[in-house]
Amino acid sequence: AFYGPRARPHEAVRALAVRLQQAPHPGSVPEQICRSVVEDLGLSGARIGVETRAGPRMLAAAGSPVSGPGQVFPLRHHGQVVGRLEVARDGASTPAERDTELLSLLADQASPALAALRLAEDARAARERLVLAREEERRRLRREIHDGLGPQLAAVRLRLGVAQACGLPSAADAHLREAVEVLGEALAEVRRITAGLTPATLVDRGLLDATRILAHRLTTDAVRVTVTDPATPLPALPPAVETAAYRITAEAVTNAVRHAGARGVEVTFTARPGALTVTVTDDGTGFDAGAVPGTGLSSIAERAEEIGGAATIGTAPGGTTVTATLPTTLGDPHE
Template sequence: MFRERGAQRGRAATVAARLSAVAAMGWLAAGLVAHVATPAAQRPDLFGSPEPLIGPAMAIVGAVLLGRVPGHRVLQLMTVIGCFACVYAGSAGLAVYGFTGGDDPALVFRIAAWLTLWTWVPSFVSFATLLPLIFPDGRLVSRRWRPVAITALTLIATMSLLTAFTDIQPEGDQPPNPVAISLPRPVLDAVQTVLDPVLPALALLGLASLVLRFRRTDPQGRRQIAWVGYALALATLAAFVAPPPVNVLVTLTVPLAIGLAVVRYRLFGIDVVLNRTLVGTALLACSALVYIAVVGWLGGLAGAPDSVIGFIGAVSVAAVFHPLYVRIQRAVDRLLHGSRGDPYRVLGRVTEVLRDAASPRPALAGAVAAMAADLKLPAVSVRVDRPEASPVVESVGEQALAVHAFPLQWHDDVVGTLHVAHRAGTDRLDPVDESLLADLATQLAAVGFALRLATDLERSRDGLVTAREEERRRIRRDLHDGLGPQLASAVMALDVAARALGQEPARAVPLVTTAREQLQDAVADVRRIVHDLRPPALDDLGLLGALQATGPGLLPGRDGAPQIRISGSGELSELPAAVEVAAFRITQEAMTNAIRHAGAEHITVRLAGEGASVGIEVVDDGRGCPGDAPAGLGLQSMRDRAAELGGTCRISDAPGGGTRVTAVLPLGGNP
């Protein structure tokens, strides 16, 4: 029910606005007819002010569009402004005609003269103060602006009453106000002194609210404000440089721009219009300078008639027109959109930044800054995802604005995402922007992959340092807690035996035996520690020989031990120490798993020295490794040993059943 009442009120207000507009334009038409009928010598320059044109334009646009957007306050205010402007212009024409014919004009002409005193106030003052406060959606920017709006309404009402019922603004030969209230002149002067600074202050506040709204609103709202700003700038420029009536005609763009912005109907990009205007103005100015320079120079020589000089000047302008157009268009495009029109320049700039960067992280930061500057984008952000680490984000501007995403694709892997924001005043990216940003994302993908590799390298380095310190701690603990006490006890036993030799030789024998056993245990511990560091068999027998010597003895004396066949090919004798130890441990662990966990009966081990790497293959006929089985400590240890050297280790099902372990260890370490 409330919606129906609101709709009825909106329709009633639209009908009232349209009837008022028709009546006001009828009054204006009568005033124009009277203006034409006035003798030319006494006829004032009615079209020297914008009201005869801006009034009907505002009234028509507001009243017509109210049917499209009922109840819109901006359109209602436009209609009110247009109606009062029409009444003012029509009253001016009627008043001059009536008072020109005699000293006792008819009542209608006296009413018209009275209307000219005050109808300009609700028209001009509302346009200057109230309209900017509620444009383009009919609401204030915030509640804090209510006092400004109330002050503007109070000013309009006060000035209308004062000008309608006092002599606060006498204008020379204008007839006296027939309904003026007699007030002392000092009082009128004081009131006018107070009101004079209020109007410009409110006008400045209205412009400030537009600027604030432009900064806070969405791209669509910015485009609406930009259209009206462009029309106002054009009308202001025409007022100073264009002769009458051209400057007055240009003011018609203001109501048209307001109506276009309010209804958002086919709201074309203001940036296109601004681009064409700048290019056309600059091209016209440069062409005029060329013409004036050529004609002036040839005229100074005075060697040719004026017609020839003009022809030569025109030919000169035609010769430089196209080169000037190309250069001016490029300069304007670069001013408004950066280097979007020259993609090779942008790509070259980003490539240069990436090349000169010391590491991947500064390269990303520099590339993001270069893209934002060269493409005039308000926000650019790059995110690189790192496994088992926090993502790396480099951004310029407010990240929340960067809503357009481009993946950083490196081969079959997406290493991150490039996020960008559209330019101010638009709600999307142009196809040219999308194509260029896709190419830039390809370049940044390589940097993102390098950043991942750097992260992995840093993690591996930290792991190696940690492993080294843990190994040192283990060796120190073994020496301090195991070998140290054993040697100390043996020394003490030998000291006691030495003292007993002189007095009780028989007592020294068991002491020496005890010391001997302790020293044997110490020797065994030393061998164990040394074996953990590097198996001695590697130094004595080499990799292949050490495996052949230790492989069959994994389960000595046990019935049903599996058959183990170990073979090798290629160069396996001069391997780096780290590669040799890793190959030995991986192979031993694979054979141990096959015996203990898979119940294998046959195990085949193949080693191959392939020039730049060592290949390992261990195949058994056991129960195999289920795909969903969690990786134990042994399997993870094999993978970690291979990864430390930059190699790979894979566990898969063997053909015919069982498990197959393959590893490749590069001889040069990390590639």
């Protein structure tokens, strides 16, 4: 009488079956399992995590936060542990001896979906490590070219200039002039390559100052671009996150300046444990919410997603807001 329908296992199983039938895709199964534990069984909290090569990742939670001692139910698929279901109880929860067997059944129901999600999480973690390694390699190449090859070419060009000043025969002087021109083109190409690998201001000045320099360059008499000082100092960021944040900001601000007819554009960075949020707001005309996004807007979402983040674009007649949330705790690219 006290626990009501929660004391009847078949009612909980039936409710779970309905939830799973209504789940739009396998990714929502963990959430439905957690909700069933809390709402149908009456436990205070539940969460489901999956074990990936990059470490455990939490997929879903419901009810009160699960902390401290509680029950843990391994999720096994073909004999291998792929994740875990953790539950917490309070004074109104059903007794552990009443529903432990049922919770084990729920864990078994979740295991196949968790196995598929584990593969997806492994793929995502591998992609994040690849992006991080790529950005680190780009910065290494930039340093090698900028600090090694660039100065060497500049020194050769200088010596050729000195040789020209020595008054050599006209035939030799013509060859020297041509060599100087070719070296000048090579130096310009080196600068172009290093700028394409990683923005120089980003490497030299960091994310905040590089964004302020970008804002100054894009500010005109018609539009003012401002960068708000963050409430708390930005932490040291992985190169991939720093580059993604800068590229997303540059794309969003450029779109606002060129296409939105905005008078003001504001950039804000917000750091919290494990994540960096980039927000770019303008007071322009906006665009049709049903319109197909252009290359610039699509690239914003792609840059966020490739390191495990997400981006949203909200628009209205009074302006557009681009928000990107990027994880700052990426895995080791060398694992």
